[in-house]
Amino acid sequence: MPSTPRVFIIRHGETEWSLNGRHTGTTELPLTANGESRIRATGKALVGDDRLIVPGHLAHIYVSPRKRAQRTLELLDIGCRERMPWQDPQTSEAKTPLDVKTNAKVQITEDIREWDYGDYEGKTSKQIAEERERDGTEKWDIWRDGCPGGE
Helix, strand or coil, rough: CCCCCCCCCCCCEEHHHHHHHCCCCCCCCCCCHHHHHHHHHHHHHHHCCCCCCCCCHEEEHEECCCHHHHHHHHHHHHCCCCCCCCCCCCCCCCCCCCCCCCEEEEECCCHHHCCCCCHCCCCCCHHHHHHHHHHCCCCCCCCHCCCCCCC
């Protein structure tokens, strides 16, 4: 009997801005050391033949063009046969047969990129609220108002 297709959505690890509550969309920020550590722990807990995410069952892997999302995928240790599209073939290590856990190809796609915060990029919700109050604009609702200069 065929299994039901499943979708796993994994958010990137912690960055300095996410740690401080700053809205992050298009700005490239690295993961913090704690963010990397927590993603490694998440991979150990969730990825494996006896875990929730069985690499051999993966058909597709999609990742945002943001480096923090790509680093998160690397740290999960899914064991892709091919190098990640962003890795330099001259400097990245080749996989041994024991390292390969999935044949799923990794595709970088803008379709799952982070929200574009425009003028609100790097600001906290409190800073945005104060700014809007000074301008005489009603309380910010991202779904209703979007972001000036962004989405």
